[in-house]
Amino acid sequence: MTHSLDDTLALVRRTCQPLPPTPVPLAQALGRVLREPLRATEDLPPFDRSAMDGYAVRSNESSRSLVVVDELRAGDWKPRALDPGQAVRVATGAALPNADLRVVPQEDVTRSGESIQLRQPPEEGWIRRRGEDARQGEILLNPGIRLAPGHLTLCAALGQTTLATTRLPRIVHLTTGNEIVPPEATPTLGQIRDSNSILVRALLAAWGFPVEQRTAGEDLDCTRAALAELDPASIDLLLISGGSSVGDHDITGPLLESLGYRILVRKTNVRPGRPLLFAAREGAVAFGLPGNPVSHFVCCHLYVAAALHRLSGQAPSDLFVQAGLTRSLDQEPHPRESLLPARLAWEQDRLMTEPISWRSSGDVTALARVEALLRLPPGVGTLPTGARVDVLPFVWPGSDRGTRVS
Numbered sequence: 001m002t003h004s005l006d007d008t009l010a011l012v013r014r015t016c017q018p019l020p021p022t023p024v025p026l027a028q029a030l031g032r033v034l035r036e037p038l039r040a041t042e043d044l045p046p047f048d049r050s051a052m053d054g055y056a057v058r059s060n061e062s063s064r065s066l067v068v069v070d071e072l073r074a075g076d077w078k079p080r081a082l083d084p085g086q087a088v089r090v091a092t093g094a095a096l097p098n099a100d101l102r103v104v105p106q107e108d109v110t111r112s113g114e115s116i117q118l119r120q121p122p123e124e125g126w127i128r129r130r131g132e133d134a135r136q137g138e139i140l141l142n143p144g145i146r147l148a149p150g151h152l153t154l155c156a157a158l159g160q161t162t163l164a165t166t167r168l169p170r171i172v173h174l175t176t177g178n179e180i181v182p183p184e185a186t187p188t189l190g191q192i193r194d195s196n197s198i199l200v201r202a203l204l205a206a207w208g209f210p211v212e213q214r215t216a217g218e219d220l221d222c223t224r225a226a227l228a229e230l231d232p233a234s235i236d237l238l239l240i241s242g243g244s245s246v247g248d249h250d251i252t253g254p255l256l257e258s259l260g261y262r263i264l265v266r267k268t269n270v271r272p273g274r275p276l277l278f279a280a281r282e283g284a285v286a287f288g289l290p291g292n293p294v295s296h297f298v299c300c301h302l303y304v305a306a307a308l309h310r311l312s313g314q315a316p317s318d319l320f321v322q323a324g325l326t327r328s329l330d331q332e333p334h335p336r337e338s339l340l341p342a343r344l345a346w347e348q349d350r351l352m353t354e355p356i357s358w359r360s361s362g363d364v365t366a367l368a369r370v371e372a373l374l375r376l377p378p379g380v381g382t383l384p385t386g387a388r389v390d391v392l393p394f395v396w397p398g399s400d401r402g403t404r405v406s
Contacts, residue, residue, distance in 0.1 A: 343372070
């Protein structure tokens with residue numbers, strides 16, 4: 001059976017289940033997925049505090065000439081009442097001495113010794129009121145979010161120094177092929193440098209996941225031996241590069257079956273990446289990735305990312321967004337759905353995309369410029385400039401964000 005892109009994604013998402021949560025120190029939680037709601041442990045701010053350097057005066061103060069009776073810096077706590085005609089010097093962030101006050105910015109005041117003259121009557125404002133940001137018990141972060149620096153800042157402000165997050169999956173990547181040599185080697189005729197291992201490791205690192213990598217030839221016994229020392233039962237996600245088609249030397253399918261995996265997808269109706277294998281066993285999943293680098297790139301961003309998304313317990317999100325074509329698309333229609341390398345740009349607040357020319361699924365030159373994948377339905381070859389298309393962005397224009405887990 002040949003699966004469509006949507007069918008394959010749906011099957012991956014149904015098959016993968018979130019890994020169990022584990023407590024993680026706040027300093028190590030960046031990029032991890034939150035598994036319990038984060039509630040405000042206290043009001044934010046926890047007290048009324050000055051939003052400006054200035055002077056606190058009574059809310060109903062009628063005089064413009066006042067005597068400064070105290071000074072409060074951030075961190076001080078000196079509760080007191082103010083009599084008419086009295087003021088307290090306050091710094092930004094200082095806790096106000098009582099609730100019935102206003103703050104006059106220092107630029108609206110003339111000071112002489114311990115007396116001040118207000119240039120205008122005090123107005124409402126310049127106070128950050130207790131609880132105006134959040135009330136105690138309010139849910140501030142929902143489970144399923146990938147923790148970013150802003151989230152961790154909030155946790156620190158609440159004193160939440162340990163968070164329940166999804167444990168990291170154990171990921172093993174096996175590269176197969178007798179023709180593969182290390183990147184630093186000089187290939188002989190018929191050999192190629194191993195770029196797929198670098199690609200997989202770089203993508204997983206950008207997504208926040210460690211990976212163990214091995215290489216093996218096209219012999220079933222050798223590949224099984226390479227995995228046996230890793231204890232296959234402890235692997236959450238197994239990635240095998242190459243050997244996913246149906247040739248005499250394509251051993252990935254038999255290898256997965258010998259390890260107890262049940263193959264759920266053997267072929268997709270998508271290019272590049274048609275000979276994709278997806279398999280499962282006892283909560284673990286595996287992918288046989290087509291050997292060409294662009295096919296690897298596409299399959300990792302579509303299916304492997306979807307598996308990691310689910311294993312991490314992330315909240316559901318849309319994979320594709322809409323963009324307009326910066327130029328017309330004119331190519332031969334293809335019976336399979338196509339994913340084309342593309343670039344992105346903003347034009348008058350509208351996301352636009354430009355297809356990148358590429359020759360085949362082995363053309364690594366396109367990967368040096370790719371910022372998105374443009375999705376083209378089966379049988380569509382011609383589209384006019386401005387036509388709306390689906391794209392999977394990796395880098396948003398004008399930002400320094402790298403590749404993302406979908």
